[in-house]
Every structure is written in C-alpha cells, then in structure tokens.
Amino acid sequence: GQSLEQPSEVTAVEGAIVQINCTYQTSGFYGLSWYQQHDGGAPTFLSYNALDGLEETGRFSSFLSRSDSYGYLLLQELQMKDSASYFCAVKNLYNTDKLIFGTGTRLQVFP
Amino acid sequence: DTEVTQTPKHLVMGMTNKKSLKCEQHMGHRAMYWYKQKAKKPPELMFVYSYEKLSINESVPSRFSPECPNSSLLNLHLHALQPEDSALYLCASKQLKFCKQYFGPGTRLTVT
Numbered sequence: 001g002q003s004l005e006q007p008s009e010v011t012a013v014e015g016a017i018v019q020i021n022c023t024y025q026t027s028g029f030y031g032l033s034w035y036q037q038h039d040g041g042a043p044t045f046l047s048y049n050a051l052d053g054l055e056e057t058g059r060f061s062s063f064l065s066r067s068d069s070y071g072y073l074l075l076q077e078l079q080m081k082d083s084a085s086y087f088c089a090v091k092n093l094y095n096t097d098k099l100i101f102g103t104g105t106r107l108q109v110f111p
Numbered sequence: 112d113t114e115v116t117q118t119p120k121h122l123v124m125g126m127t128n129k130k131s132l133k134c135e136q137h138m139g140h141r142a143m144y145w146y147k148q149k150a151k152k153p154p155e156l157m158f159v160y161s162y163e164k165l166s167i168n169e170s171v172p173s174r175f176s177p178e179c180p181n182s183s184l185l186n187l188h189l190h191a192l193q194p195e196d197s198a199l200y201l202c203a204s205k206q207l208k209f210c211k212q213y214f215g216p217g218t219r220l221t222v223t
Contacts, residue, residue, distance in 0.1 A: 033210055033211070043214045085151075099156070104153050
C-alpha cells in the first residue's frame with residue numbers, strides 16, 4: 001500500500017523558517033504534492049515535485065528525495081496567516097486520478 | 112474562472128431526511144471528486160467521476176449517492192444518514208493527467 005507520515009503539529013514564531021516533513025512508503029511514485037488548509041477552509045494546492053530537488057514558489061519551497069522516500073515543505077518569513085494545516089499527497093499507483101493524503105501537520109505561528 | 116463552488120455552505124439534517132449537496136466548476140475539468148473530512152484529519156476520498164462516469168467508489172455506504180449530470184456539475188444525494196456522517200464534505204476537480212486538484216469551500220454537514 002501507500003502511506004505518508006507527517007508530524008502532527010509544528011509551532012514557530014513570525015519571521016522564522018519552518019520545515020514540515022513527509023515520509024512516504026510506496027512501491028512506485030508519481031511525485032509529491034503539498035496542500036494548505038486553513039481552519040474551516042478548502043485545501044489549496046501549494047506545490048508539486050515530480051523529480052528530486054527543490055521547487056521554490058515565493059516564501060514556500062518544496063523538496064523531494066526519491067531515494068530517501070522523503071520530502072519537505074519549507075516556509076520562510078513566517079506570517080500569522082500561515083497558521084494552517086499542511087498535507088503532503090501522492091498519486092495512487094493504480095489509479096492516478098486518486099490522491100493519497102498524508103496525515104497532516106498543523107502549523108501554529110505565534111507573534 | 113478557477114473556482115469550484117459548493118452549496119449549501121452548512122446543512123443540518125435529521126436521520127430520516129433526504130438532501131443533496133451540489134458542486135459546480137467551469138474550468139473544463141473532466142475529473143471530479145467527493146471527499147469527506149473529519150476534524151484534524153486529511154480528506155478521505157469517497158467518489159471520483161471521470162468524463163461524467165463513476166470511476167472510483169471507495170466502498171461508500173449506499174446512503175450516499177453521487178450523480179454527475181454533466182461535465183460541470185456534481186451532486187451528492189444523502190438519505191438516512193447517521194450522526195457519524197457529520198463532517199465537512201469537499202468537492203474537487205482537476206484536469207486529467209495533471210496532479211493539481213481544485214477544491215471547493217465545502218459543505219459543513221451536521222446529522223442530528
């Protein structure tokens with residue numbers, strides 16, 4: 001099967017840098033996505049890594065190491081509005097229209 | 112238009128009621144999804160429609176009945192629900208062969 005593990009909670013202060021890890025177990029792989037979800041809101045797509053390395057989008061970067069079955073989301077210059085839940089996700093091997101979500105990490109940013 | 116809309120935003124229903132959730136997108140996406148999400152948990156896939164045909168049913172109880180009348184609309188018909196079905200129901204869509212899913216704001220369902 002496929003499973004993705006994330007830390008349940010991460011805390012940080014405004015202006016800091018935080019890294020949210022995602023460790024996955026899957027016998028095949030189509031890339032790693034990240035979604036952000038504010039309380040009461042919809043998940044929104046942040047990034048996608050198909051290949052190893054770092055993808056940067058403004059204050060957010062996402063990294064993938066397929067050899068280590070590991071990825072992370074890096075958030076820089078943290079703002080209060082970054083307080084949210086973050087989910088990594090991979091495509092199901094047998095039906096690529098299906099996403100498997102990680103367990104989710106709740107990020108709390110303090111002033 | 113890069114938006115998925117859902118109605119209603121909130122719904123309270125009794126266990127004997129019949130209600131429907133609606134989802135709409137005008138991005139030309141041919142894959143549409145229903146997810147159920149409990150507090151502090153990831154979205155849990157319920158159904159996937161591809162080209163208006165049901166392609167995935169994640170062994171969802173028959174009290175949930177999906178319908179895709181056309182390529183822009185997705186409905187979820189609810190009947191004889193249980194209190195444990197109370198959750199946020201999310202609709203999503205995407206272009207086939209792409210990874211990015213666009214989620215609607217969800218319907219917060221409470222079953223009394």
